[in-house]
Amino acid sequence: MRIAPTFNVAYRALRRNKMRSVLTALGIIIGVGAVIAMVGIGNGAKAQVEAQIASLGQNVILIFSGSTTSSGIRTGWGGAGTLKIEDAEAIRREVPGVIGVSEEVVSTTQVAAGNQNWFTRIFGESADYFDIRQWPLSDGAPFTPQDVRSANKVCVIGRTTATQIYGNENPIGQILRIKNVPFTILGVLTPKGLSPQGVDQDDIVVMPYTSAMKRVSGGTTLRNINVQIGDPGQIAAAQQQIISLLRQRHNIRPGRDDDFTVRTQEEIAEAATATSRVMTVLLGAIAGVSLVVGGIGIMNIMLVSVTERTREIGVRMAVGARGNDILTQFLIEAVTLSSVGGLIGIVCGIGASALLSTYAHWPTLISIGSIAIAFLFSAAVGIFFGFYPARKAAALDPIEALRYE
Amino acid sequence: MKNGSLVKLIDVHKTYRTGEMEVPAVRGVSLEIKRGEFLALMGASGSGKSTLMNILGCLDRPTSGSYFLDNADVSGLDRDQLADIRNRKIGFVFQSFNLLPRTSARENAELPLVYSTQRLSHAQLRERADRVLASVGLAGREDHPPSQLSGGQQQRVAIARALINDPEVLLADEPTGNLDSRTSVEIMAIFQQLNERGITIIMVTHEQDIAAYAQRNVVMRDGVVVDDRVVPQRSDAATQLEQPLPSTL
Numbered sequence A: 001m002r003i004a005p006t007f008n009v010a011y012r013a014l015r016r017n018k019m020r021s022v023l024t025a026l027g028i029i030i031g032v033g034a035v036i037a038m039v040g041i042g043n044g045a046k047a048q049v050e051a052q053i054a055s056l057g058q059n060v061i062l063i064f065s066g067s068t069t070s071s072g073i074r075t076g077w078g079g080a081g082t083l084k085i086e087d088a089e090a091i092r093r094e095v096p097g098v099i100g101v102s103e104e105v106v107s108t109t110q111v112a113a114g115n116q117n118w119f120t121r122i123f124g125e126s127a128d129y130f131d132i133r134q135w136p137l138s139d140g141a142p143f144t145p146q147d148v149r150s151a152n153k154v155c156v157i158g159r160t161t162a163t164q165i166y167g168n169e170n171p172i173g174q175i176l177r178i179k180n181v182p183f184t185i186l187g188v189l190t191p192k193g194l195s196p197q198g199v200d201q202d203d204i205v206v207m208p209y210t211s212a213m214k215r216v217s218g219g220t221t222l223r224n225i226n227v228q229i230g231d232p233g234q235i236a237a238a239q240q241q242i243i244s245l246l247r248q249r250h251n252i253r254p255g256r257d258d259d260f261t262v263r264t265q266e267e268i269a270e271a272a273t274a275t276s277r278v279m280t281v282l283l284g285a286i287a288g289v290s291l292v293v294g295g296i297g298i299m300n301i302m303l304v305s306v307t308e309r310t311r312e313i314g315v316r317m318a319v320g321a322r323g324n325d326i327l328t329q330f331l332i333e334a335v336t337l338s339s340v341g342g343l344i345g346i347v348c349g350i351g352a353s354a355l356l357s358t359y360a361h362w363p364t365l366i367s368i369g370s371i372a373i374a375f376l377f378s379a380a381v382g383i384f385f386g387f388y389p390a391r392k393a394a395a396l397d398p399i400e401a402l403r404y405e
Numbered sequence B: 001m002k003n004g005s006l007v008k009l010i011d012v013h014k015t016y017r018t019g020e021m022e023v024p025a026v027r028g029v030s031l032e033i034k035r036g037e038f039l040a041l042m043g044a045s046g047s048g049k050s051t052l053m054n055i056l057g058c059l060d061r062p063t064s065g066s067y068f069l070d071n072a073d074v075s076g077l078d079r080d081q082l083a084d085i086r087n088r089k090i091g092f093v094f095q096s097f098n099l100l101p102r103t104s105a106r107e108n109a110e111l112p113l114v115y116s117t118q119r120l121s122h123a124q125l126r127e128r129a130d131r132v133l134a135s136v137g138l139a140g141r142e143d144h145p146p147s148q149l150s151g152g153q154q155q156r157v158a159i160a161r162a163l164i165n166d167p168e169v170l171l172a173d174e175p176t177g178n179l180d181s182r183t184s185v186e187i188m189a190i191f192q193q194l195n196e197r198g199i200t201i202i203m204v205t206h207e208q209d210i211a212a213y214a215q216r217n218v219v220m221r222d223g224v225v226v227d228d229r230v231v232p233q234r235s236d237a238a239t240q241l242e243q244p245l246p247s248t249l
């Protein structure tokens, strides 16, 4: 059989019933649109996770004070001050594979220089912090372990803080007043941009945690401890050792909940993608249902079309069309319907993704692969649901078909 | 059988089975039709003409008996093989024209070539369709859909469609049944002209004066052939068209 005229026949049959074709394709349009948006959100979330993992540093374990599974009161991460400086030192000393530990305290406060004020976050850290988070300085030098031991009044600042307070001036060597304590700026961090949650990571002051505890926040406990492991294979073992070490140090009897939480980088990243995964599942369900409903719509319309065109089928058979020729013709028609719907759906899905990222700030990522898969999927729906009507057409008896009124 | 016979039916039966009922529509027809004949199949309604035509046209298979077309036994062929035979050897003209709606005369005429094993280019296809349409007097109407053509013109398109693949035999079941008498004569003129060019024509009709355009009349009754005769005084459609029509037509 000649294929080109067959496409032509399919095209004209669909165009003749424009409204009907559009309504029939609607299910496919919605389904494919949802698939595209779903994959876009899924990929965006994955990229977000990767960025998140990277922004945490490399091979990092985080220890927060407070328990997330406490049976009584849910204190939350960093809630109760249970982590001591000595805990961090014990980890540094006793857990094998640890190559860096940073005691972390965080507060938010006003900083000032000259007549400029700025509200920013103060991170107290050890000198290992810059290695753990893989966050080098773009200018100047980091503070040293000696600065930490002596609780020196030194700090490094992020690019945003630097610009807000000093404009185009070089901040290095300048004095920054934090709670009226003068700190000397040693360096400026390389810009990191927005975090996946939309927080400006460059709006920050990092100083020795000893200085932060003594001169800024005034507390005696740590919010969390950042630990870096040298060999990724040792992370799981180190996590277990940290848990038993801390339980022992905190005198937690067997059977009682931890008063701290230990999370690896992957665990944190997974928690962060939970919402987008829910959205993905939801869209996946919409996509699945729409594609099935769309497919059934196509089947229905094709059955109507086969009935309407019974005589045409009879004529085609009389002049020599084989059953397979008729089958192919109606399959092509069904596939044309579903894949044109698929193409429109792809455009809609890309549009929906763009809207989601513009207005809902969802990170979305459309890949050529997902477009190709969505298109093939819509064509497959056409084949699957077009097959029954097409076979029915092909099985018609030419004499009966010619006589059909 | 290498004696120039194009169609040979040997004791052909066709029995329809509707539930418990058996309807014998054709009950033992033996018939030989030579290449180049123009035959009219006649008989009352329900006598089995259409059933026999369906068998002759390879649209249906006999319940028993043999059918040789062009010296090949086609009575045992399957659906696909019959479709190929129809495509290569048979052209159909129907009472109700059976053109594809909203499709140009040219594309209607081309239809058999869509299913042909011949590989023709788009231009060759078009050229051939236009030539056949011109031969039935439709030059200039190639782009018209059936809705813009008169009944006689539609039947000419159907004839062009039947001829485009150079068939061995043209089968026409009541080709003038839906046409007025003047147009019927025009169609008969085309048939006689084609027949003079050597095309074998088998035509069903229950009208005596239409049958008179054929060379041979075969009459059926209750599924059997009851008469088979040469037409003694053949009508000539072309000369009739030149004269004012007699009132009997």
Ligand SMILES: Nc1ncnc2c1ncn2[C@@H]1O[C@H](COP(=O)(O)OP(=O)(O)O)[C@@H](O)[C@H]1O
Binding pocket: B016, B017, B018, B023, B024, B025, B043, B044, B045, B046, B047, B048, B049, B050, B051, B052
């Ligand atoms: N598909 C069918 N099923 C059952 N009976 C049929 C069928 N087609 C034709 N018949 C019967 O076979 C007989 C011959 O019909 P047909 O060949 O159409 O006659 P004609 O064309 O001479 O009017 C009639 O009695 C008719 O009712």
Ligand SMILES: [Mg+2]
Binding pocket: B049, B050, B051
């Ligand atoms: Mg009949």
